Amino acid sequence: MPEQTMTAAGSRTVRFGYHGSTEVASRIIRLAGREAAGVQLSEYDIADPFRGVRAGELDVMIVKFAIREPDLVSSRVLTEDARAVVVGSGHPLAARASVSIEDLAGHDAFAPPGGFPAYVWDDVVPPRTPAGRPIRRNRRGRTVPEMMRMVAAGEALHISLISFADIAPPGIKVVPIHDLPPAPVTLAWRRGAEAHDHIREFITTAEAEASR
Structure with a gap:
């Protein structure tokens, strides 16, 4: 640790x-x-x-x-910690200055890792956008490095927090989400x-x- x-x-x-x-x-x-x-x-x-x-x-x-x-x-x-989406550097959203949570509907995202409480994960990675569009939380990774390998490979995106930019590995972009309240x-x-x-x-x- x-x-x-x-x-x-x-x-x-x-x-x-x-x-x-x-x-x-x-x-x-x-x-x-x-x-x-x-x-x-x-x-x-x-x-x-x-x-x-x-x-x-x-x-x-x-x-x-x-x-x-x-x-x-x-x-x-x-x-507070502002909201962001973590994507691979080759992802279509990677070049954006910011995104809407609605832009993330239809993309593969992560289910709760391990024993992370599902009710908290609903705040981290909402199951639906405010407009009611589903976010596909169908990818699984137990650790952050494992999740980031999948993100860098374009297999998923991760709805997260702007502070993640401090530790983002190569091949990853952290893009602000402008219409989610900060954590x-x-x-x-x-x-x-x-x-x-x-x-x-x-x-x-x-x-x-x-x-x-």
Whole structure:
């Protein structure tokens, strides 16, 4: 599991789960006033996203879109991540400055990977456009690299987030979707974990700064 650690004397490390780009995670760490304090970044598995917090291996994790997990708690919205479609560089949409979600109807997209919650995936990759046209979520990939190999080969596109541009591999284009609202970004943690002072301080400081 890739990790990046920021340490500071006198501060207890917050184990922070993220997925994809670290830019959004860094934004939240700054909100929490922890640029120089101890934060250990660990990338979680998209196919089993909540395992780390449930196992007590992570204190908090980034969540994009709302979750309904009875054993987990979410913060207020801390920031947003704009929507985008990920396509191969040879795809007809790759040269566009932006696309409509309606442009993506009729293209092959991905079903939820592994144990990713289906109700959250409906927000990530909507089953239908606002006009009611189906999006074919008929491709399966368990990991992001596997999905991106399929995208680069022109076998599918992936409806995602603009932050993916930070980690897009060669042969991939990330095109903004101009008519989907951005994803709300929150923190999630195991119910009761906020009883630990360093976790509670991290969460409440980030929330307070985000609401300014």
